[in-house]
Amino acid sequence: MILSALLTSVGINLGLCFLFFTLYSILRKQPGNLRVYAPRLVAERKLKQKAEFNLERLLPSAGWVKRAWQQSEEDLLENSGLDGVVFIRVFTFSLKVFTIAALIGVFILLPINFLGNQLVIDFSDLPNKSLDSFSISNVNNGSKRLWIHFCAAYVFTGAVCYLLYHENKVITLKRIACFYASRPQAHQFTILVRGIPVQAGSSFSESIEQFFTEYHPLTYLSHTVVRQTSKLQQLMNTAEKLYGTVDQLKSEERTSQGPQRLGLFGNKDRHLRTLEKKLEVTEDSMRTEQSSLNKKDVPAAFVSFTSRYGAATATHIQQGVNPTEWVTEQAPEPDDVYWPFFSASYIRIWICKLVVYVASAVLTVLFLLFVVIVQGLTHLEQLESYFPFLKSILTIAFVSQVITGYLPSLILQLFLSFIPPIMKILSSIQGYISMSEIQKSACNKVVWFTIWNIFFANVLSGTALIQVNVFLEPKKIPTLLAEGVPAQASFFISYVVTSGWTSVSSELFQLVNLIWSLPRRVFSKKVADDLKVSSIPYESEVPRILFFVVLGITYFILAPLILPFLLVYFCMGYLIFRNQLLNVYAPKYETGGKYWSIVHNSTIFSLVLMQIIAIGIFGLKDLPLASSLVIPLPILTLLFNDYCRKRFLPILKGYAAECLIKKDREEQNDPRMTEFLENLTVAYQDPALKPSQYSRNTDRQTSPLLQPTEI
């Protein structure tokens, strides 16, 4: 890729970003768009809808930037929970890391790279200059200047580790502080028990009651056996929909009883009869289903305790003699429970897990084929040889620049957007019991999927198409990476500009939601009251951000030109996501910043990757001494990682006895606790059996059958 192609790409994307920003700042002020750009504020009824028109509404303004900037971390914590704070801290952490990187990279490494003459360069023609002349490939082989790159690797690793340690410390302290500040929450007092053994003649419920009253007599409070309600839930949804339609049809019938509609009325009448028939059938099956629910007990239950410490004790110590029975784990928040999948037996969960691992691997491998084809687009000659009829079009300079600079990453981007939902489905099969766990696991899968399928596939497809072979010869990996990674520098710089910049600005603009909202506004007269405020889709956003962190750290030594573009990305991301957290997204549940471990792991991974590539590149550049002297660096980094895992990971996973007991004591004499504990006994009822689910629809006249029966 030449410099002018990059500049074209930067130009297009800057233009797009600017366009998005301008449009956003105008559109967000239109009252009709409030449900797109500030659904959270609408839902929380924090907005006064000004109906009168004024000129100001049509002028772009940067007020939102100011508001996003001014928000303090305390506000953020209150608005979006610790998860939101951690999410924003990923940006600040990246900004810190890449500011240091950019200072070293742009002011020290870039000039050195540019002044080398390993690659044949025509100094007169800067715009047509290959981007490779800004990369380490341009430094002369065996040059003493490479020692500066060597020092940069050490300094940068030290800096990143220091920042990582600091960030870990801050986040874990915040997590504990949040715990101390929290009101009593159902999930803190509750555990999930699976693999409940049962004696002949007694039910699961009796078995649980007996076990916990015997072994936890002081702290045991109550339990809720999980039931297989997925079928009932489906039937209920169907019935609810049918009832809604029937209701609407009936009301229309009532209002339009004129002779002019007689023909139509006959049709509608028939339709109404069919629907009512259907509704009856559904209600019948629901009745059958409900009466058989008692037999559909799953050997799993939510068991509540009177204290947090009691619950933690039951989670941490193996309860039954057989470790595959009475398996306990911390319960998720009631809203966070993933009801559809409650794998019954230990073995089944275990098999599901294995199947999901295999499925993820297959998905990853199949995706590679696609990536290889897309990657071919950056090599115009290859494209021409595959599709000869394109030759005439590709000779036009602008077209070829767009294709090499823009199209590949756009296609990749499109297909990658299908991955997070797929991974989420896979994770949900894996046997997690909470949405947040599923989301976190999907997030982790997507991170590694992205790194493998974008980074490695791109880097290695030019040199070795079948990657598996490479990983069977680990000795060659540093050299192979050192050859492949710098060669793809231009692709990734353009990737940052196109994919990175566009993704954050389109996040702000919410194009899809905007388009979706239009037909609804035109056709549906009454504005439905049930506005759904979504939470941040962590499983797609976190991997995207982390991938840029990986790119930045990996290319820090090789092609520092990428760093300024990354800084722009993280600055934009910081502002835009603060704005979105304020206006758009509302957290559904809180994990207390558990996502941070994924960030930590991928940062360590990219550091080690950078160091391995450094080993390879110093070898290639005829500086074997530097190559060997880098070897301690990955070892030290991994030791640092090991220490951090010991020091911080336990805090992210659970809470210490000290915290739990302190918190329990604080509330011991709180009069509100009695009420809380009373509510706790019903907190973990399946929504399919809960009356509260229908409270939303009480404005309609609900069919008596939709009221769940007492079981």
Place this chain on the structure above:
Amino acid sequence: MILSALLTSVGINLGLCFLFFTLYSILRKQPGNLRVYAPRLVAERKLKQKAEFNLERLLPSAGWVKRAWQQSEEDLLENSGLDGVVFIRVFTFSLKVFTIAALIGVFILLPINFLGNQLVIDFSDLPNKSLDSFSISNVNNGSKRLWIHFCAAYVFTGAVCYLLYHENKVITLKRIACFYASRPQAHQFTILVRGIPVQAGSSFSESIEQFFTEYHPLTYLSHTVVRQTSKLQQLMNTAEKLYGTVDQLKSEERTSQGPQRLGLFGNKDRHLRTLEKKLEVTEDSMRTEQSSLNKKDVPAAFVSFTSRYGAATATHIQQGVNPTEWVTEQAPEPDDVYWPFFSASYIRIWICKLVVYVASAVLTVLFLLFVVIVQGLTHLEQLESYFPFLKSILTIAFVSQVITGYLPSLILQLFLSFIPPIMKILSSIQGYISMSEIQKSACNKVVWFTIWNIFFANVLSGTALIQVNVFLEPKKIPTLLAEGVPAQASFFISYVVTSGWTSVSSELFQLVNLIWSLPRRVFSKKVADDLKVSSIPYESEVPRILFFVVLGITYFILAPLILPFLLVYFCMGYLIFRNQLLNVYAPKYETGGKYWSIVHNSTIFSLVLMQIIAIGIFGLKDLPLASSLVIPLPILTLLFNDYCRKRFLPILKGYAAECLIKKDREEQNDPRMTEFLENLTVAYQDPALKPSQYSRNTDRQTSPLLQPTEI
């Protein structure tokens, strides 16, 4: 190696075994040898020493075999604890596995191998026939008969997995039963706390008292802060020895006050004065040391609870907010505590661990060089080319047969005997707090050391000297092993015969102890009362047995000729170790069969190794379909292993809440518990500070200083 060489070796070793057995059955009946052959019975005063002489004492008899055989598992459990039972069960498990293997191997695989004609064989000369003609190498390439080997691999894997599952189940059930049957023991109620944080102005003791009375008010009983007593311990030992010598000299002085010894007396007098001076100096330093002991508190303490469940709760839940502080673990038995090494900080233990890993790796690599040289002895030509002057000796048939059949494994054996103590030292640096943990860790290290340095070094040195290279190209491993492993079959058959048979029979004969006991009996007139009964050196015995298991499983398909020899080994081992457990060894502490996990792991490892070699060998034998069809086998085996780890490992590691609470309740109303809990508060005092240590020496007049002062 040819058949006659093997037969020579078998002959020599059978003779040796027979000799040992005969000598043993005679010598054990001599009263003077009781301290060698039945120290346990002597110590427990279970033997009536018959002084009168009769002829029966000089005749060999097999009564000990009968006694060893008749002993029931309950007796064994009572005598040697669960560790002893598990140790013997390793033999019965191996016997079961290799009976199945031998049935398939000798009656099905061996004839098939022998009837092949891949290797050029002269049928007329059986004694000079290479042992390779009994191995799979002799089956014709691409022969359909190899499918029988293929089936054998599947059947054998299934059988071993079934037996392993069964054994795991039996052992875990026994472990729980033993726990229920046990009397209250100090270590069940106690935990070790490390990384105790301390506020300025307060001591560790106050800090612990405060923390546990605050967070475990109901179950906390007492604590004992650990002190750095290694120096005091050393001084005490020196003082004790000096005092003993002075005492003896004085008493001699008193009895022999005649003029005839005047010259000698002057000398002795001077010697006595020097010793007394020394004693004084030592006592002075002891005084200084004791007075400064208060300042030598280590941030570690044994904390006792009033219930087992209380202790378990404190172990399983992270106590302090910072996971590197208040680190808890289950305390070992008081006699099992390894006092000399109490690493203070979390970081220091962590660094020590890393250092030990590196040291073990270095030891392993350095030992390889030595093995390579020894391995050369089986190739006579190589030896002749290295040492030309040996040519004339080596032409003598007997010498060459002894050298190839006997010498290499003897030398290896000798050097290997230094490894367990070295590994034990390394493990003790690793920061374990109990002897049993150190022993178990050393055992594990020695197992892998043996497998690597005997198995892999022998197998690969012929084909690829620098093994590290091999493991960097994992794709080639199956082929490489398939080439190397069958080629070394004859070496390992002779290894089983020489090293295996000799080791068990010499275990019975206790040659070293017998020789050591002779001078003592001759020169020392009074028989010292403090007879030391040792426990089984698991760290050297378990790896030896497991190595034969690995050999047997690995060579099951390749060279079934090894199996009968292994069966003989395990039969002898079973009888002899039962006898030794009865007469010689007494357990010092009990781990409750924790060693079993090492046995399980190495069995799984050898199964997978066997399967990987099978993949390679079917490939080499032009049967690619069989080669691919074996691939699911290691995957299934690893899945089985994963299941077992989940199902049984937790039981080997700790006890479930159910067990602990049941046991606690049982003893709740036991009047003896009050006394037990009172004793518990002093159970974990450092022996250097305990009065009881000197009670042994109360028959001598102890120096008042040797009485530990109250601190």
